[in-house]
Amino acid sequence: MQIETILNNQRVTLEIVPDEMLADTLRRYGLLSVRQGCDTSCCGLCTVWIDGKPTLSCSTLAYRVSGKRVTTIEGVQGEAEEFAQMLVAEGAEQCGFCSPGFILTVLAMKHELKNPTEEQIIHYLTGNLCRCTGYMGQLRAIKKYLGVE
Template identity: 75%
Template sequence: MQIEIILNSKKVALDVKNDEFLADTLRKHGVSSVRKGCDTACCGLCTVWIEEKPTLSCATLSIRANGKNITTIEGLQKEAEEFAKVLVAEGADQCGFCSPGFVMTVLAMKRELKNPTEEEIIHYLTGNLCRCTGYLGQLRAIKKYLEVV
């Protein structure tokens, strides 16, 4: 079946199977930042925005995205680069495999929460797993990026 989405501000028609997940559809379409790491919808690597809300694309059927705005890190390059610079400055970057999903979640949090507490930041990021860090560097970078003390 065919669906139409607005992918990073561009209207796109995609052929999908009835049981196909959005992460797989986006990968087939060449969106390499969308990754799958757990097959249980709990690692956050596949995070995209659907209608500006962070969503696990590995748990979302492609057909449910029909007619919706989908944003990936490719559509937020300037914002993502700004946050990436802070991550690097804080020594919080590691292998980078989880970075696109993590960055998408942090950028969504910045838009949604005003002056979040450390507890709110941790809660917002609960579904993002990183196998390389102890999260302290990432938390430091997020606070700096959000200018939260």
């Protein structure tokens, strides 16, 4: 089965099987930043944007993105690098396994929320798990990035 989508700002045709999850499709097409870590749709490692909204690709059937815009971290490298530098500056980078999904979620938050409170930031990040940090450095970096210190 073939679907057409816009993947990282390029119109593409993807070959999929009817019950294939989007995370598997994207990885098969070489987008290895899309990771899976929990098998329960609750870790956020597989986060991508579908039409600009953060979405768990491990629980989204690939055929559902037909005609839609899909963005992985490879599609927003400039923005991602800017925020990643803030993570490093705050000592919040660790192994990096969760970083692509986490960063995509933060970038989506910047586009969606204006002047969020700390509580709103924490709520927005619910579902993005990092096994290496205590989240305080990440929270400092996010607040600096969003300009809400």
